[in-house]
Each structure stands twice: as structure tokens, then as C-alpha cells.
Amino acid sequence: MWSIGELAGHAGVTVKTVRFYSDRGLLPEAGRSAGGHRRYGPEALDRLRLIRSLRTLDLPVPDVGRVLDSEDALEDVVAGQLRELGTQLAALRWREAALQLVRDCPAGERADRLRLIGAVSAPPSTAALARFWRRWLPPRLPARVLSAVVDQAVPEPPADPTPAQVLAFARLHALVSGPCTGASGVSDWQPAAHRTGGGYRPAVLYEGLGEAYALASPDLRAQRQPYDGEALDCFVAAYARSRGTRDTPAFRRELSGQLAADPRIDLYWQLAAELYGPSRPTPGAAHDWLCAALDAGIARSAA
Incomplete structure (x- = not known):
């Protein structure tokens, strides 16, 4: 006994x-x-060495206890720690690119860029973008269709972003x-072609648009x-x-005529294109191409 x-x-x-342990x-x-002092058996040495090894990996004390118990x-x-470390690394890469952006911009633009960057967490969340699309899309879309559209429309922040x-x-x-x-409100962002009268089935439209955009993507990539x-x-169907x-x-x-008169959100797709990269055309680019x-086709028919 020790x-x-x-x-x-x-x-x-x-x-x-x-x-402490x-x-x-x-x-x-x-x-x-007999005097009430603690005594430990030799097995405590192996357990203490294991504790120190786990703590060297920065495992929190509660997680060390879980490993010792089972x-x-x-x-x-370990999987949880790797996920947390990945988030921390993503935040550091985002902060590095943001600092480079501020460092390299003209002095007159720094205040505006600091304001924009300061409103975004590191690593950034796409929750605001998803909320925007859920407001912009027609109400009562089936959850399956809504989820598919939001997934296509919301770009994931790059893991290793450039300042741009x-x-x-x-x-x-x-x-x-x-x-x-x-x-006058968010609903005004919805294209007029999507807000027709009775009998309109938005789920049919958005499912079909997703298929049309996918068909057009190879042509966009090939320019x-x-x-x-x-x-x-x-697209027309x-x-x-x-x-x-x-x-x-x-x-x-x-x-x-209806699509030409639509209040398109071109700026959204221009910015999203920088995040998607050239290998993945945005739905907005596919829509414009179609x-x-x-x-x-109408002009050729008229001629």
C-alpha cells in the first residue's frame, strides 16, 4: 500500500x-x-498513468471518467473531441482569412468590412440564409420539397476560405x-410567376425546377x-x-414575359457563386441560362 x-x-x-484526481x-x-491518510494499491499507478495520457490529449475530466468506467x-x-477540434480549426481558418481581408483592403473600406465581418460568427452559421429561403418560398410546401430547395440554395462556407x-x-x-x-414585405421577393391564382401547385413547380436545373448544369459547366x-x-413543363x-x-x-418582369435576387446568386466555386453552378445561374x-427559342419561332 502506498x-x-x-x-x-x-x-x-x-x-x-x-x-485532484x-x-x-x-x-x-x-x-x-490508522491516522486517516489515503492509501493506494499498485494498480493505482497504471490508472494514474492512463489518466495523464488522456489529459495530455486535452480530454475533459468528465470524459476521462467515462473512459475509465468503460x-x-x-x-x-475521441470522435467527439475530433469534431470539436475540427470546429476550432475551421474557426481559426475563417479568422485568418478575415484578418487578411481587413489587412489588405484600402483604408477607406476597412470600417465597412469590419462591420460586415463582425456580424458573422466564426466559423459562420448558415441559419440566417436558411430562414431567408423559408420565408421566400411559397407557404405550405411539403417538408421534403422545402428541404431539397433550401439545401440547393444555401451554400456551405468553405472549410479553408479565401479572403474574397x-x-x-x-x-x-x-x-x-x-x-x-x-x-412592402418578404412576400414581395417571391417571383410573380410563382404567385399565380387558384389551382397553383408550388410543390410540382419546385420539384420540376430542381430537375431542370440539374439537367442544365452540365451545359453551364461546359460554358x-x-x-x-x-x-x-x-423547365417549361x-x-x-x-x-x-x-x-x-x-x-x-x-x-x-413573367420571368423577365420578376424581381430576381441576382445579388444573392452572384455572392453564392463565389462560395460554390466554378465546378458547381448555382440554381440562379441555371435559372438565368434556361x-x-x-x-x-421564342425569338427563333417568331423569325
């Missing part, structure tokens, strides 16, 4: 350290001396957090000029089916 000082000496730690139940005593807990504890991407996300956050300039094809037919009508030349002319294809 005294607390003897155990500390064998382990190469201070008496204070042994007492004993008081928190991580290092049980084997007994007490070896199966080690995998979960930090600025783009900060501007995007400011855009969706501020009022709709020149509009092809807009043209008639499967993507455009799918989505609008037609959502209104219970057919895809006809007259309907295409009507749809073209609108251009629609207009070109």
Missing part, C-alpha cells in the same frame, strides 16, 4: 495532482491508514438579414450557349404542370 506521496513519486507527478473519483483509494466509451469520446469568400459570405449574410429594399433541349422542356395547363408556344411567350434558352 501513501499519496509515494504514488505521486512513482508516477512523477505532484501530490496535488493525485489529490482522487477528489473527483477518478483515482479510488484502496484504504486509509473502455467502449473511448471511441465515442469571407467577404462574399459576410455580404450574403447582410443581404438576407436586412429588409427587402423597396418592397455552352443556351439552347432548346431537354433541360428547357423540363414545371411551370405548366404547376398551373394545370400545357406547354404551348403561347404559354412559353407568357412565361417569358430563361435565356426560352427567350432564344
Whole structure:
């Protein structure tokens, strides 16, 4: 049986350290001396060395206790620490890019950039962007459709951002957090083509638009000029089916006029494009490409 000082000496730690872990139940005593002093068996040395190893990895004391109580807990504890460390590293990379952005900008722009960056957490949250789209989309969309649209429309912040991407996300956050300039409410942001009368089925529209955007994406990545094809037919059919009508030349002319008059959120998609990168066209870019294809097809028919 070892005294607390003897155990500390064998382990190469201070008496204070042994007492700390004993008081928190991580290092049980084997007994007490006649004078009431703590006594430890040789197995306490292995347990103390394990505690020190776990603490060297910065595991919190409660997590160390979980591992000591059950070896199966080690995998979960390590996984949790890796997730936390990943978040911390992402925050550091974001802060580094933000500092570079402030350092390298003209002096006259620093106050504005500091204001934009200061409104965004590090690492940034996309909650404000998701809330914006849930307000902007038609009410009573099925949860499945709503989730799919929000997933496509909300860009994830890059894990290792450039200063330009930090600025783009900060501007995007400011855009969706501020009022709709020149509009009486959020509903005014909804395109007129999406706010038709009775019988309108928005779920049919947004499901079809997602398919059309996916079909148009390869052409966008290849930088092809807009043209008639499967993507455009799918695009027009989505609008037609959502209104219970057919895809006809007259309907295409009507749809073209409505889409041309829409209060498009071009700035949102321009900023989002900097976060998506060139390999992933935004839904806004796909929409513009399909609108251009629609207009070109109508012009050819008229000629």
C-alpha cells in the first residue's frame, strides 16, 4: 500500500495532482491508514498513468471518467473531441482569412468590412440564409420539397476560405438579414410567376425546377450557349404542370414575359457563386441560362 506521496513519486507527478484526481473519483483509494491518510494499491499507478495520457490529449475530466468506467466509451469520446477540434480549426481558418481581408483592403473600406465581418460568427452559421429561403418560398410546401430547395440554395462556407469568400459570405449574410429594399414585405421577393391564382401547385413547380436545373448544369459547366433541349422542356413543363395547363408556344411567350418582369435576387446568386466555386453552378445561374434558352427559342419561332 502506498501513501499519496509515494504514488505521486512513482508516477512523477505532484501530490496535488493525485489529490485532484482522487477528489473527483477518478483515482479510488484502496484504504486509509490508522491516522486517516489515503492509501493506494499498485494498480493505482497504471490508472494514474492512463489518466495523464488522456489529459495530455486535452480530454475533459468528465470524459476521462467515462473512459475509465468503460473502455467502449473511448471511441465515442475521441470522435467527439475530433469534431470539436475540427470546429476550432475551421474557426481559426475563417479568422485568418478575415484578418487578411481587413489587412489588405484600402483604408477607406476597412470600417465597412469590419462591420460586415463582425456580424458573422466564426466559423459562420448558415441559419440566417436558411430562414431567408423559408420565408421566400411559397407557404405550405411539403417538408421534403422545402428541404431539397433550401439545401440547393444555401451554400456551405468553405472549410479553408479565401479572403474574397469571407467577404462574399459576410455580404450574403447582410443581404438576407436586412429588409427587402423597396418592397412592402418578404412576400414581395417571391417571383410573380410563382404567385399565380387558384389551382397553383408550388410543390410540382419546385420539384420540376430542381430537375431542370440539374439537367442544365452540365451545359453551364461546359460554358455552352443556351439552347432548346431537354433541360428547357423540363423547365417549361414545371411551370405548366404547376398551373394545370400545357406547354404551348403561347404559354412559353407568357412565361417569358413573367420571368423577365420578376424581381430576381441576382445579388444573392452572384455572392453564392463565389462560395460554390466554378465546378458547381448555382440554381440562379441555371435559372438565368434556361430563361435565356426560352427567350432564344421564342425569338427563333417568331423569325
